[in-house]
Amino acid sequence: MKKLKVFWFTNIPLDPVNRYFQRTTRGSGFWMHSLIKALQENGNIELAVATSLAGYPPCSFKENGVTYFNICANRILETVDLCPRIRNRSLLRSASRLVNDWNPDLVHFHGSERVFGLIKARGMIDAPAVLSVQGIVEHCYGFALGELNAAALIKMLSLEDIVRFRHPLLTQQRYRRQIPIEQETLKGADAIIGRTQWDQAHARKINPEVCYFHVDEMIRPEFLDSPSWSHENAEPFSVFSTSGASPLKGATVLLEAISLLRRWGHPIRLRIAGVEPAPGKTGETRHIHRRICDLNVTDCVELLGWIPADALAENHQTSRCYVTPSYIENSSNALCEAQCVGVPCVASSSGGTPSIISDGHTGLLFQPGNPALLACQIERVLTDSNLASTLSQNARLVARQRHNPERIVACLLQSYNAIVSENSEIIAHLSSPPEHNSSLGPYSAT
Numbered sequence: 001m002k003k004l005k006v007f008w009f010t011n012i013p014l015d016p017v018n019r020y021f022q023r024t025t026r027g028s029g030f031w032m033h034s035l036i037k038a039l040q041e042n043g044n045i046e047l048a049v050a051t052s053l054a055g056y057p058p059c060s061f062k063e064n065g066v067t068y069f070n071i072c073a074n075r076i077l078e079t080v081d082l083c084p085r086i087r088n089r090s091l092l093r094s095a096s097r098l099v100n101d102w103n104p105d106l107v108h109f110h111g112s113e114r115v116f117g118l119i120k121a122r123g124m125i126d127a128p129a130v131l132s133v134q135g136i137v138e139h140c141y142g143f144a145l146g147e148l149n150a151a152a153l154i155k156m157l158s159l160e161d162i163v164r165f166r167h168p169l170l171t172q173q174r175y176r177r178q179i180p181i182e183q184e185t186l187k188g189a190d191a192i193i194g195r196t197q198w199d200q201a202h203a204r205k206i207n208p209e210v211c212y213f214h215v216d217e218m219i220r221p222e223f224l225d226s227p228s229w230s231h232e233n234a235e236p237f238s239v240f241s242t243s244g245a246s247p248l249k250g251a252t253v254l255l256e257a258i259s260l261l262r263r264w265g266h267p268i269r270l271r272i273a274g275v276e277p278a279p280g281k282t283g284e285t286r287h288i289h290r291r292i293c294d295l296n297v298t299d300c301v302e303l304l305g306w307i308p309a310d311a312l313a314e315n316h317q318t319s320r321c322y323v324t325p326s327y328i329e330n331s332s333n334a335l336c337e338a339q340c341v342g343v344p345c346v347a348s349s350s351g352g353t354p355s356i357i358s359d360g361h362t363g364l365l366f367q368p369g370n371p372a373l374l375a376c377q378i379e380r381v382l383t384d385s386n387l388a389s390t391l392s393q394n395a396r397l398v399a400r401q402r403h404n405p406e407r408i409v410a411c412l413l414q415s416y417n418a419i420v421s422e423n424s425e426i427i428a429h430l431s432s433p434p435e436h437n438s439s440l441g442p443y444s445a446t
Contacts (some may be wrong), residue, residue: 003046004416007104007127009095009116011134013053016063017070021056026306031333032110034218038409040065045413048102052091052114054078069098081165081174088115088181096124105420106130109189112182113137121188128419130213131189133199135330137182139351141175143327144168146247147369148287155290156283167283168247186210191419193412195331196352213415217333219340219403222309229317229342229392231385237268239378240319240343242312242334243326244274245284250325250348251275252291256371257325257378259295264375266382270301271315277303316341320388321381324348327368331356339363339399342392346377362395 015025015033039045048067055075061068071094077087096119099107107127109117111134120129145153145168153169161167186192186206193213194200200212239258243251251272261268279289292301307315316322322338324347329335331352338345339356345363347353357363364377381388401407 003044004106004413004420005046005102005104006048006416007099007102007107008047008049009107009109009114010049010051011111011113013051013070014049014068016061016066016068017051017053017059020059020061020068021053021070030220030309031218034220034405035408035412036066038218038405039412042409042413045416048098048104050095050098050116058094067102071095071098081170081177084177088118091115092119092122092124095119099125099127103127106416108132108193108416109185110134112185113178115181117185117189118181120190121184128190129188130191130193130415130419131185132193132215133203133330135328136199136202136351137175137178138202139328140248141172141179143248144172144175146250146327147252148247152287156287158281158283158286160281161283171246191415193415196355198352198355199330211419213411213418215411215415216402216408217331217336218405218408219333219337219399220309222313223316223337223340224400224403224405226313226317226341228396229344231320231388231392233317234320234343235269235318236320237266237382238319239268239270239321239323239382240273240315241270241323241325242273243324245276245282245288247284247287248327249274250327250369251288253348253369253371253374254323254325255288255291255295255297255301257375258301259297260372260375261379262297262300264379266379268300268382270297271304271319272301273304273307273312273315275303276305312337313341316343319343321346321378323374323378324353325374326350329353336399336403339395340403342396344381344388344391345395346374346381348374357395358398361391362398363391 012029018025050069052071052073054073056070058072059070071091077083095116104127107129109131117131119125183206186203191211192203193215195214195216203212241254243249258268258270275288276285279286292298316338322343322345324332324335326348327350329351335345335347335356347357347363347365348368349365350368357365359365366373366377
Protein backbone atom coordinates (compact mmCIF):
# COMPACT_ATOMS: atom_id res chain seq x y z
CA MET A 1 0.00 0.00 0.00
CA LYS A 2 1.31 3.44 -0.95
CA LYS A 3 2.15 5.58 2.06
CA LEU A 4 0.18 8.79 2.54
CA LYS A 5 2.53 11.78 2.39
CA VAL A 6 1.53 14.42 4.94
CA PHE A 7 3.25 17.74 5.54
CA TRP A 8 2.74 19.34 8.98
CA PHE A 9 3.23 22.95 10.02
CA THR A 10 3.57 23.53 13.78
CA ASN A 11 3.49 26.79 15.73
CA ILE A 12 6.45 25.76 17.88
CA PRO A 13 9.61 23.73 17.24
CA LEU A 14 9.26 20.10 18.22
CA ASP A 15 11.87 18.25 20.26
CA PRO A 16 14.02 16.98 17.34
CA VAL A 17 14.42 20.55 16.02
CA ASN A 18 15.29 21.83 19.48
CA ARG A 19 17.89 19.09 19.91
CA TYR A 20 19.27 19.84 16.45
CA PHE A 21 19.92 23.40 17.59
CA GLN A 22 20.94 22.28 21.12
CA ARG A 23 17.92 23.87 22.78
CA THR A 24 15.82 22.56 25.67
CA THR A 25 12.22 21.61 24.89
CA ARG A 26 9.77 23.19 27.32
CA GLY A 27 6.20 24.46 27.30
CA SER A 28 3.39 23.11 25.15
CA GLY A 29 3.26 20.79 22.17
CA PHE A 30 4.36 17.56 23.85
CA TRP A 31 1.21 15.82 22.64
CA MET A 32 2.48 16.15 19.06
CA HIS A 33 5.56 14.07 19.92
CA SER A 34 3.25 11.27 21.09
CA LEU A 35 1.13 11.57 17.94
CA ILE A 36 4.15 11.40 15.63
CA LYS A 37 5.37 8.25 17.38
CA ALA A 38 1.94 6.62 17.10
CA LEU A 39 1.65 7.55 13.40
CA GLN A 40 5.09 6.12 12.70
CA GLU A 41 4.15 2.88 14.42
CA ASN A 42 1.09 2.69 12.16
CA GLY A 43 3.43 2.54 9.18
CA ASN A 44 1.04 3.93 6.54
CA ILE A 45 2.21 7.52 6.57
CA GLU A 46 5.28 9.47 5.49
CA LEU A 47 5.59 12.65 7.52
CA ALA A 48 7.38 15.98 7.21
CA VAL A 49 7.22 18.68 9.89
CA ALA A 50 8.09 22.35 9.41
CA THR A 51 8.20 25.31 11.76
CA SER A 52 9.96 28.66 12.01
CA LEU A 53 12.40 29.14 14.88
CA ALA A 54 13.48 32.76 14.73
CA GLY A 55 17.21 33.43 14.88
CA TYR A 56 18.21 29.96 13.70
CA PRO A 57 19.29 29.01 10.16
CA PRO A 58 17.16 26.98 7.79
CA CYS A 59 17.69 23.25 8.14
CA SER A 60 16.45 19.95 6.83
CA PHE A 61 17.16 16.62 8.49
CA LYS A 62 15.57 13.24 9.07
CA GLU A 63 15.01 11.50 12.41
CA ASN A 64 13.18 8.21 12.94
CA GLY A 65 11.71 8.38 9.45
CA VAL A 66 10.34 11.94 9.84
CA THR A 67 11.72 14.87 7.84
CA TYR A 68 12.07 18.11 9.80
CA PHE A 69 12.46 21.64 8.41
CA ASN A 70 13.20 24.97 10.04
CA ILE A 71 12.25 28.13 8.15
CA CYS A 72 14.59 31.00 8.88
CA ALA A 73 13.22 34.22 10.40
CA ASN A 74 14.89 37.33 11.79
CA ARG A 75 14.89 37.11 15.58
CA ILE A 76 14.94 40.88 16.19
CA LEU A 77 12.10 41.61 13.77
CA GLU A 78 10.07 38.71 15.20
CA THR A 79 10.69 39.78 18.80
CA VAL A 80 9.71 43.42 18.32
CA ASP A 81 7.04 42.53 15.72
CA LEU A 82 8.38 44.92 13.09
CA CYS A 83 7.59 44.82 9.36
CA PRO A 84 4.94 42.07 9.67
CA ARG A 85 3.94 42.15 5.99
CA ILE A 86 7.52 41.73 4.80
CA ARG A 87 8.19 39.00 7.37
CA ASN A 88 5.00 37.15 6.50
CA ARG A 89 5.66 37.28 2.76
CA SER A 90 9.10 35.77 3.34
CA LEU A 91 7.73 33.00 5.58
CA LEU A 92 4.96 32.18 3.11
CA ARG A 93 7.34 31.99 0.15
CA SER A 94 9.66 29.65 2.05
CA ALA A 95 6.78 27.53 3.38
CA SER A 96 5.09 27.13 0.00
CA ARG A 97 8.43 26.24 -1.63
CA LEU A 98 9.00 23.46 0.90
CA VAL A 99 5.52 22.05 0.34
CA ASN A 100 5.69 22.17 -3.45
CA ASP A 101 9.17 20.57 -3.47
CA TRP A 102 8.12 17.78 -1.08
CA ASN A 103 4.86 17.24 -3.01
CA PRO A 104 2.62 15.87 -0.22
CA ASP A 105 -0.82 14.33 -0.56
CA LEU A 106 -2.07 16.55 2.27
CA VAL A 107 -0.93 19.56 4.31
CA HIS A 108 -1.90 19.79 7.99
CA PHE A 109 -1.63 23.15 9.78
CA HIS A 110 -1.52 22.72 13.57
CA GLY A 111 -3.11 25.90 14.87
CA SER A 112 -4.08 29.25 13.40
CA GLU A 113 -1.77 31.32 15.60
CA ARG A 114 0.83 31.79 12.85
CA VAL A 115 0.72 32.61 9.15
CA PHE A 116 1.47 29.23 7.54
CA GLY A 117 -2.17 28.47 6.74
CA LEU A 118 -2.23 31.39 4.33
CA ILE A 119 -0.26 29.40 1.76
CA LYS A 120 -3.46 27.45 1.13
CA ALA A 121 -5.86 30.36 1.51
CA ARG A 122 -3.88 32.38 -1.05
CA GLY A 123 -3.48 29.58 -3.58
CA MET A 124 0.28 29.15 -3.12
CA ILE A 125 -0.03 25.35 -2.90
CA ASP A 126 -2.27 22.86 -4.72
CA ALA A 127 -2.36 20.04 -2.15
CA PRO A 128 -5.53 19.76 -0.02
CA ALA A 129 -5.11 21.24 3.46
CA VAL A 130 -6.64 20.72 6.88
CA LEU A 131 -6.37 23.06 9.86
CA SER A 132 -6.37 21.84 13.46
CA VAL A 133 -7.95 24.42 15.73
CA GLN A 134 -5.83 24.89 18.87
CA GLY A 135 -7.24 28.11 20.29
CA ILE A 136 -9.26 30.93 18.78
CA VAL A 137 -7.07 34.03 18.56
CA GLU A 138 -10.08 36.34 18.55
CA HIS A 139 -11.00 35.13 22.04
CA CYS A 140 -7.41 35.14 23.29
CA TYR A 141 -7.39 38.83 22.33
CA GLY A 142 -10.51 39.47 24.39
CA PHE A 143 -9.05 37.85 27.51
CA ALA A 144 -5.36 38.72 27.06
CA LEU A 145 -5.33 41.07 30.07
CA GLY A 146 -7.25 38.81 32.42
CA GLU A 147 -8.30 40.84 35.46
CA LEU A 148 -5.50 43.41 35.08
CA ASN A 149 -6.43 47.08 35.48
CA ALA A 150 -4.46 50.13 34.39
CA ALA A 151 -2.53 50.38 37.67
CA ALA A 152 -1.49 46.73 37.51
CA LEU A 153 -0.42 47.07 33.88
CA ILE A 154 1.79 50.04 34.76
CA LYS A 155 3.36 48.13 37.67
CA MET A 156 4.12 45.24 35.34
CA LEU A 157 6.37 47.33 33.11
CA SER A 158 9.95 46.07 33.26
CA LEU A 159 13.07 46.65 31.20
CA GLU A 160 13.15 42.96 30.30
CA ASP A 161 9.59 43.09 28.95
CA ILE A 162 10.24 46.29 27.02
CA VAL A 163 13.33 44.81 25.37
CA ARG A 164 11.57 41.53 24.56
CA PHE A 165 8.15 43.06 23.79
CA ARG A 166 6.43 40.77 26.32
CA HIS A 167 4.10 43.11 28.19
CA PRO A 168 0.44 41.91 28.22
CA LEU A 169 -0.67 44.99 26.24
CA LEU A 170 1.80 44.09 23.50
CA THR A 171 0.63 40.49 23.57
CA GLN A 172 -2.94 41.68 23.21
CA GLN A 173 -2.04 43.78 20.18
CA ARG A 174 -0.32 40.81 18.57
CA TYR A 175 -3.50 38.83 19.02
CA ARG A 176 -5.47 41.68 17.43
CA ARG A 177 -3.22 41.70 14.36
CA GLN A 178 -3.49 37.92 14.06
CA ILE A 179 -7.32 37.88 13.98
CA PRO A 180 -7.72 38.64 10.22
CA ILE A 181 -4.95 36.15 9.43
CA GLU A 182 -6.75 33.48 11.45
CA GLN A 183 -10.04 34.22 9.71
CA GLU A 184 -8.45 34.06 6.26
CA THR A 185 -6.79 30.77 7.22
CA LEU A 186 -10.07 29.25 8.41
CA LYS A 187 -11.87 30.39 5.25
CA GLY A 188 -9.17 28.90 3.03
CA ALA A 189 -8.89 25.46 4.62
CA ASP A 190 -10.45 22.45 2.90
CA ALA A 191 -11.33 20.92 6.28
CA ILE A 192 -11.08 21.63 10.00
CA ILE A 193 -10.01 19.28 12.79
CA GLY A 194 -11.25 20.09 16.27
CA ARG A 195 -12.42 18.45 19.48
CA THR A 196 -15.02 20.64 21.22
CA GLN A 197 -18.39 22.12 20.38
CA TRP A 198 -16.85 25.53 21.00
CA ASP A 199 -14.16 25.24 18.32
CA GLN A 200 -16.66 23.67 15.91
CA ALA A 201 -19.09 26.55 16.39
CA HIS A 202 -16.43 29.19 15.78
CA ALA A 203 -15.02 27.38 12.77
CA ARG A 204 -18.49 27.22 11.23
CA LYS A 205 -19.08 30.89 12.06
CA ILE A 206 -16.14 31.84 9.85
CA ASN A 207 -16.43 29.05 7.26
CA PRO A 208 -20.03 27.68 7.31
CA GLU A 209 -19.51 25.08 4.58
CA VAL A 210 -16.24 23.60 5.83
CA CYS A 211 -16.02 19.90 6.72
CA TYR A 212 -15.31 19.42 10.43
CA PHE A 213 -13.60 16.31 11.80
CA HIS A 214 -13.55 15.44 15.48
CA VAL A 215 -10.11 14.12 16.46
CA ASP A 216 -8.95 14.21 20.07
CA GLU A 217 -5.35 14.93 21.04
CA MET A 218 -2.74 12.52 22.33
CA ILE A 219 -1.74 12.48 25.97
CA ARG A 220 1.80 11.78 27.13
CA PRO A 221 2.42 8.21 28.38
CA GLU A 222 3.45 9.49 31.82
CA PHE A 223 -0.23 10.29 32.39
CA LEU A 224 -1.92 7.52 30.42
CA ASP A 225 0.23 4.89 32.16
CA SER A 226 -0.03 6.49 35.59
CA PRO A 227 -1.61 4.52 38.46
CA SER A 228 -5.10 5.64 39.37
CA TRP A 229 -5.34 8.56 41.80
CA SER A 230 -6.29 7.60 45.34
CA HIS A 231 -7.90 9.88 47.93
CA GLU A 232 -5.99 8.12 50.70
CA ASN A 233 -2.59 8.66 49.06
CA ALA A 234 -3.10 12.39 48.39
CA GLU A 235 -2.11 15.08 50.86
CA PRO A 236 -5.12 16.57 52.71
CA PHE A 237 -6.16 20.04 51.51
CA SER A 238 -3.53 20.07 48.74
CA VAL A 239 -4.33 21.79 45.44
CA PHE A 240 -2.28 21.66 42.25
CA SER A 241 -2.36 23.78 39.08
CA THR A 242 -0.28 24.33 35.95
CA SER A 243 -1.76 27.70 35.07
CA GLY A 244 1.36 29.65 34.10
CA ALA A 245 1.93 33.39 34.54
CA SER A 246 0.03 34.74 31.52
CA PRO A 247 -2.97 36.86 32.67
CA LEU A 248 -5.44 34.88 30.55
CA LYS A 249 -4.45 31.70 32.44
CA GLY A 250 -6.12 33.07 35.59
CA ALA A 251 -3.47 32.26 38.22
CA THR A 252 -4.46 35.30 40.30
CA VAL A 253 -8.08 34.09 40.37
CA LEU A 254 -6.83 30.84 41.90
CA LEU A 255 -4.70 32.76 44.41
CA GLU A 256 -7.73 34.79 45.52
CA ALA A 257 -9.70 31.56 45.92
CA ILE A 258 -6.92 30.11 48.07
CA SER A 259 -6.99 33.25 50.23
CA LEU A 260 -10.75 32.80 50.72
CA LEU A 261 -10.32 29.16 51.67
CA ARG A 262 -7.75 30.19 54.26
CA ARG A 263 -10.23 32.72 55.70
CA TRP A 264 -12.85 29.98 55.83
CA GLY A 265 -10.56 27.98 58.11
CA HIS A 266 -9.09 25.39 55.72
CA PRO A 267 -5.35 24.51 56.04
CA ILE A 268 -4.96 24.79 52.29
CA ARG A 269 -1.74 24.16 50.34
CA LEU A 270 -1.29 25.20 46.70
CA ARG A 271 1.43 24.17 44.25
CA ILE A 272 1.63 25.87 40.84
CA ALA A 273 3.83 24.54 38.04
CA GLY A 274 4.69 26.92 35.21
CA VAL A 275 5.36 30.01 37.35
CA GLU A 276 8.97 30.57 38.36
CA PRO A 277 9.73 30.46 42.11
CA ALA A 278 11.79 33.67 41.88
CA PRO A 279 10.16 36.95 40.77
CA GLY A 280 12.73 37.35 38.01
CA LYS A 281 12.64 40.16 35.47
CA THR A 282 9.30 39.66 33.72
CA GLY A 283 6.28 41.69 34.70
CA GLU A 284 3.87 38.74 34.56
CA THR A 285 5.87 36.64 37.01
CA ARG A 286 6.48 39.58 39.32
CA HIS A 287 2.73 40.32 39.30
CA ILE A 288 2.02 36.76 40.51
CA HIS A 289 4.56 37.15 43.31
CA ARG A 290 3.06 40.50 44.32
CA ARG A 291 -0.43 39.03 44.49
CA ILE A 292 0.83 36.19 46.69
CA CYS A 293 2.22 38.75 49.13
CA ASP A 294 -0.82 41.05 48.94
CA LEU A 295 -3.16 38.15 49.69
CA ASN A 296 -0.96 36.97 52.57
CA VAL A 297 -0.65 33.41 51.26
CA THR A 298 3.13 33.18 51.01
CA ASP A 299 3.21 30.38 53.58
CA CYS A 300 0.79 28.13 51.70
CA VAL A 301 1.70 28.70 48.02
CA GLU A 302 4.64 26.99 46.34
CA LEU A 303 5.74 27.97 42.84
CA LEU A 304 7.50 25.09 41.08
CA GLY A 305 8.55 26.63 37.77
CA TRP A 306 8.84 24.28 34.81
CA ILE A 307 8.81 20.60 35.76
CA PRO A 308 8.94 17.49 33.54
CA ALA A 309 6.02 15.14 32.85
CA ASP A 310 6.93 12.55 35.49
CA ALA A 311 7.02 15.25 38.18
CA LEU A 312 3.68 16.61 36.98
CA ALA A 313 2.12 13.16 37.22
CA GLU A 314 3.52 12.76 40.73
CA ASN A 315 1.99 16.09 41.78
CA HIS A 316 -1.36 14.91 40.43
CA GLN A 317 -1.08 11.78 42.56
CA THR A 318 -0.26 13.69 45.76
CA SER A 319 -2.89 16.44 45.38
CA ARG A 320 -6.53 16.32 46.42
CA CYS A 321 -7.64 18.68 43.64
CA TYR A 322 -6.39 20.00 40.29
CA VAL A 323 -7.52 23.45 39.06
CA THR A 324 -7.63 25.05 35.60
CA PRO A 325 -8.53 28.71 36.32
CA SER A 326 -8.12 30.06 32.75
CA TYR A 327 -10.21 32.86 31.32
CA ILE A 328 -10.18 31.03 27.99
CA GLU A 329 -9.29 27.49 26.86
CA ASN A 330 -10.31 25.22 24.03
CA SER A 331 -9.41 21.83 25.49
CA SER A 332 -6.57 22.19 27.94
CA ASN A 333 -4.14 19.29 27.55
CA ALA A 334 -3.00 19.85 31.13
CA LEU A 335 -6.59 19.35 32.30
CA CYS A 336 -6.93 16.21 30.17
CA GLU A 337 -3.69 14.86 31.64
CA ALA A 338 -5.04 15.42 35.15
CA GLN A 339 -8.24 13.57 34.23
CA CYS A 340 -6.24 10.64 32.88
CA VAL A 341 -4.48 10.32 36.25
CA GLY A 342 -7.83 10.72 38.01
CA VAL A 343 -7.18 13.64 40.35
CA PRO A 344 -10.52 15.46 40.90
CA CYS A 345 -10.62 18.54 38.67
CA VAL A 346 -12.16 22.00 38.98
CA ALA A 347 -12.05 24.23 35.89
CA SER A 348 -13.52 27.44 34.56
CA SER A 349 -16.42 26.94 32.16
CA SER A 350 -14.59 28.84 29.43
CA GLY A 351 -14.39 28.04 25.74
CA GLY A 352 -14.40 24.32 25.04
CA THR A 353 -13.94 23.17 28.64
CA PRO A 354 -17.64 22.14 29.01
CA SER A 355 -16.88 19.55 26.29
CA ILE A 356 -14.10 18.18 28.50
CA ILE A 357 -15.83 18.32 31.89
CA SER A 358 -19.41 17.30 32.51
CA ASP A 359 -20.20 19.40 35.58
CA GLY A 360 -20.80 17.22 38.63
CA HIS A 361 -19.92 14.04 36.72
CA THR A 362 -16.31 14.25 35.52
CA GLY A 363 -15.34 17.45 37.35
CA LEU A 364 -16.69 20.73 38.67
CA LEU A 365 -17.01 23.98 36.71
CA PHE A 366 -17.02 27.60 37.84
CA GLN A 367 -17.67 30.94 36.17
CA PRO A 368 -14.40 32.32 34.69
CA GLY A 369 -12.86 35.07 36.83
CA ASN A 370 -15.03 34.28 39.89
CA PRO A 371 -12.70 33.43 42.82
CA ALA A 372 -15.54 32.99 45.33
CA LEU A 373 -17.27 30.35 43.22
CA LEU A 374 -13.91 28.69 42.51
CA ALA A 375 -13.23 28.54 46.27
CA CYS A 376 -16.62 26.91 46.84
CA GLN A 377 -15.99 24.25 44.19
CA ILE A 378 -12.52 23.47 45.56
CA GLU A 379 -14.02 23.25 49.05
CA ARG A 380 -16.58 20.70 47.85
CA VAL A 381 -13.83 18.46 46.49
CA LEU A 382 -11.57 18.81 49.53
CA THR A 383 -14.28 18.15 52.12
CA ASP A 384 -16.38 15.46 50.42
CA SER A 385 -14.36 12.28 49.86
CA ASN A 386 -17.29 10.51 48.19
CA LEU A 387 -17.68 13.32 45.65
CA ALA A 388 -13.93 13.40 45.04
CA SER A 389 -13.78 9.64 44.43
CA THR A 390 -16.79 9.73 42.11
CA LEU A 391 -15.36 12.59 40.04
CA SER A 392 -12.01 10.80 39.91
CA GLN A 393 -13.39 7.48 38.70
CA ASN A 394 -15.72 9.02 36.11
CA ALA A 395 -13.11 11.39 34.72
CA ARG A 396 -10.39 8.76 34.47
CA LEU A 397 -12.72 6.37 32.61
CA VAL A 398 -13.88 9.02 30.15
CA ALA A 399 -10.43 10.57 29.62
CA ARG A 400 -8.73 7.26 28.94
CA GLN A 401 -11.38 6.48 26.31
CA ARG A 402 -11.12 9.97 24.84
CA HIS A 403 -7.31 9.83 24.62
CA ASN A 404 -6.90 6.21 23.56
CA PRO A 405 -3.92 6.36 21.14
CA GLU A 406 -5.24 3.70 18.74
CA ARG A 407 -8.60 5.46 18.43
CA ILE A 408 -6.99 8.87 17.89
CA VAL A 409 -4.67 7.58 15.17
CA ALA A 410 -7.54 5.75 13.47
CA CYS A 411 -9.73 8.90 13.52
CA LEU A 412 -6.90 11.07 12.20
CA LEU A 413 -6.02 8.69 9.37
CA GLN A 414 -9.71 8.35 8.44
CA SER A 415 -9.92 12.13 8.28
CA TYR A 416 -6.76 12.39 6.19
CA ASN A 417 -7.95 9.74 3.73
CA ALA A 418 -11.42 11.29 3.46
CA ILE A 419 -9.98 14.71 2.63
CA VAL A 420 -7.49 13.34 0.11
CA SER A 421 -10.03 11.06 -1.60
CA GLU A 422 -12.90 13.55 -1.28
CA ASN A 423 -15.11 10.63 -0.23
CA SER A 424 -18.35 12.44 0.48
CA GLU A 425 -19.91 9.49 2.34
CA ILE A 426 -16.98 9.23 4.78
CA ILE A 427 -16.81 12.99 5.18
CA ALA A 428 -20.53 13.19 6.00
CA HIS A 429 -20.08 10.55 8.73
CA LEU A 430 -16.90 11.95 10.23
CA SER A 431 -17.97 15.58 10.20
CA SER A 432 -21.39 15.10 11.77
CA PRO A 433 -21.86 17.17 14.96
CA PRO A 434 -20.66 15.14 17.96
CA GLU A 435 -22.83 14.55 21.01
CA HIS A 436 -21.99 16.95 23.82
CA ASN A 437 -21.29 15.59 27.33
CA SER A 438 -22.64 12.11 26.76
CA SER A 439 -22.57 9.52 29.53
CA LEU A 440 -19.28 8.25 28.11
CA GLY A 441 -17.76 11.74 28.08
CA PRO A 442 -17.81 14.81 25.86
CA TYR A 443 -18.12 12.73 22.71
CA SER A 444 -18.87 9.03 22.48
CA ALA A 445 -16.12 6.99 20.91
CA THR A 446 -16.98 5.62 17.49
